[in-house]
Amino acid sequence: MKITDNKNIAYTKAGMFEETRFEKIHNVIFKESKEASILVAQEIATLIREKEQQNQPCVLGLATGSSPIKVYEELVRMHKEEGLSFANVVTFNLDEYYPMDKGNIQSYFYFMHEHLFNHIDILPENVNIPNGTVSSEDLYQYCIDYEMKIKSYGGLDFQLLGIGRTGHIGFNEPGSHYNSGTRSITLDHITRVDAAPAFLGIENVPRKAITMGIGTVMGAKRIILLGWGGNKAEILKKTIEGEITSEVPATYLQNHDNTTFVIDEAAAAELTRVKTPWLVTNCVWEESLKLKAVVWLSERTEKPILKLTDKDYNNNGMSGLLTEEGTAYDLNIKMFNKLQHTITGWPGGKPNADDSNRPERASIPKKRVIIFSPHPDDDVISMGGTFDRLVEQGHEVHIAYQTSGNIAVSDEEALKFAEITQALCPDCEETQSIINFLKIKTDNDIDSVEVRQLKGLIRRSESLGATRYLGLKDENVHFLDLPFYETGTIKKNNISQADIEIMCNLIETIKPHQIYAAGDLADPHGTHKVCLDTLFEALKVLKPNTYMNDCWVWLYRGAWHEWESYQIEMAVPMSPDQVLRKRHAIFYHQSQKDGVMFQGGDSREFWVRAEDRNRLTAKKYNDLGLAEYAAIEAFKRYYF
Missing domain, CATH: 1.10.10 (Arc Repressor Mutant, subunit A)
Structure with a gap:
């Protein structure tokens, strides 16, 4: 594995690269995906311009999913602000669900036009996306024709890839053959689980797809694979360091002589040079x-x-x-x-105690605390025991729910509440309108404003039930309803000044000594990351204020992942009674029990996940030789 061209050298200069005996594919690690995505977009733009000067078409293989979105955003920006033209570009998309209508908001046809094609000057006839409406009788020949059309252009000049947790590239699932071409394929269960949030439930995810083959992808002159986030770390290690096997189709890329994996720090976490650099x-x-x-x-x-x-x-x-x-x-x-010294039963600091070896300060005995919760249940799921301790120990605790969480309430749940309301108020026209809408709603319909309001109220009432159970006054519960979230769809808006101002206003009003925020970025639709980024932007704005000198920020995890033992800076033990209190607080979020829509790749209910993770953290501490506890919640300090 060698860096042999200027493109790879450019990535290496910007990111972190160190060739090791363990790695079989060139890869560059970036702190954040945004910078990396911009570099990838710049490489694509350079190729487009080079081909334009040669009066040749630029043939791009394109991917869908969350990984390439920032790349497409940057290409659109370059088109609008720098005059990058796509008039000479021909695109072939990797895949499409089957069957799938082009107008369906879950289709890759819709995705590509939403994120790229509607905003650039590409010729419509140069856009090629597998057709999910081809009849089953014509499907075989259609796939052959798609393959032949790629070959008629001399193959792909550039192929952009993501990677699935099964190791799939495109929809080439485990078992795919090295020489495979464009074809129909049955999706792996894990792939369907990962797609479930976008489809509002795994039962709505198609079981089949059309995909370019491994052979098609390997024929590209240049390949870039993008990998973001901790949930890709394990499969990237297998791909980069493992043996070539059909069980991890992405390992075939080890045989491609011009491939670069562009990944962020979280996705690189399991690589030997990152996880155990002393072995390298x-x-x-x-x-x-x-x-x-x-x-x-x-x-x-x-x-x-x-x-x-x-x-x-x-x-x-x-x-x-x-x-x-x-x-x-x-x-x-x-x-x-x-x-x-990370272990403490006093997350707000122990009054009148020597705090030189404790995680928190004793010098401010009664602290003002804000617990930021991205969704209306993350607070109790991830730090319900610590929340309980802070209230019990007399601190002024405030809970701030950053989003309404309305998208995670099922239509069935909303209909149930609407029908109860109608029974209490038969003449209420708005309630009848909600019922009528929900009964005729199709998969492509975005919830009406009234339905979103009802779903938000369901989450709000559940949150108040949980906070009251833990002894918090209603006036200390804040529903921020950050605007970025309120789209009615899985796709959210980017952070706006309005989002940042809402966060700043609350922090300025309370002037907290402690802020707790979700540092668990593995949620399947990205809300945690946007909420955390919004907090970080607010902290930048507020940092010059004197009161911020006394403000410490603690990041929690727990809904999907937990901090590793060596990362933990505050470990709050829970007694068996507190474990039960935390469980009961989670139970108040009834709309998120029994078949929650956004579980990610973990089929356990959130209360089970939380208890298992808290017990596992306690066991890890005990195995390291520390005291034995029933459960532990863990935190890492963020310095701003």
Whole structure:
């Protein structure tokens, strides 16, 4: 694997690249996906212009899904602001669901026009997207014709890819043959689970698709694969470091001589050079890396930290660390104490106590606290025990629900509440209008404003039930209804100044000593990330204010992932009674129980996930040699 062209050198300069014996595909890691997406768009634009100067068509293979959206946004911007023309561009999309109408908002035809084609000057006849309405009798010949049309242009000049959790590229699922061409395929269950949020339930996801083949993709002169987020980390490790196998179709790309994987830090987390860099090269042993390494070694050897030996370190590539620290004995005690000091039953700080070795300050005995919750249940799912502690210990706690969460309420649930309302108020025209709409609503219909309001009220009443149960006054519960979310569809708007101002106004009013926010970015439709980015933008605006000097920000996870042991800076133990109180608080969110629409790849209900993760965190601490607790909620501090 070598960097042999200027394109790869450009990525390497901008991102992080270090060739290792473990890696079989050139890959570059970026801190954020936005910068990486801009670079990819610039490479595509350069290719388009080069082909234009040569009076040749530029043949692009394009992908759908969340990964390439920022690339398309940047291409649109370059067209509008820099005069980038697509008049010489011919596109072939990788895939389409089957059967699927072009007008369906879940179709890839709709997606591509929504994100790219409607905003540029590409000729309509140059846009090729597999047709999901072809009859089953004509499908075989249609796929052959699609393949032949690509070949008639001399193949693909550039292919943009994403990657699925099954390792699929396009819809080439596990078992796909190396030489496969365009064809129909049955979708893997995991692929359908991942698509379920967009279709409002897995039962609505088509079971088949039309896809370009592995052979088609491999024929492209240049391939870029995009990978964003922690939920892609495991499959990217298998693809980049594993053996070539049909069970992970993306591994076939190891045989392509001009492929680059462009990934962010979260997606790269499982790569050997990121997860265990001491196995790859000599390390600069910063304190955070020391803790990470010692925790890893403890878990690998299944020994408590205090029982690790010099031999354990030397046999696992850490002799350099021992050289710095002296002996395993000294290093073990140092790292053990570091972890021990993260544990506290006083998340707001313990009054009149020495706080030099505690996560939080005792100098402000009664703190003003804002818990930001992206959806109207993330607070109790992810930090319900800590929430309970903060209220119980006398702090002024405020809950701020950043979005209405209305999109996650099923039509059936909304209809039930509308019919109850109608029974209480038979002459209410608005209620009858909602009932009529829901009874005739189709898959392509966006909820009316009235329906969205009803669904939002359902989530709001559930939230108040949970916060009252945990002893919070109603006036301390804030429903922000950030505008970016209120589209009525899965696709949300970008952050606006209005979103930031709403966040700033609440923070300015309360002047908190603590802010808790969701740092779990693996939710299947991206709301957590947008909510967190909105908070970060608000913090930038407010940072010059004196009161912000006393404000600490703690990030929680728990709905989809949890912090690794070495990342945790505050661990709040829960008693068995508090575990039950947290469970009951989650139960108030009845519309999100029993078949919740946005579960991601985890079929467990959220209360089960939360308890399992909290128990697992406690077990990890215990296995490292620390005290045994029923459950632990974990937090990482964010410095702004």
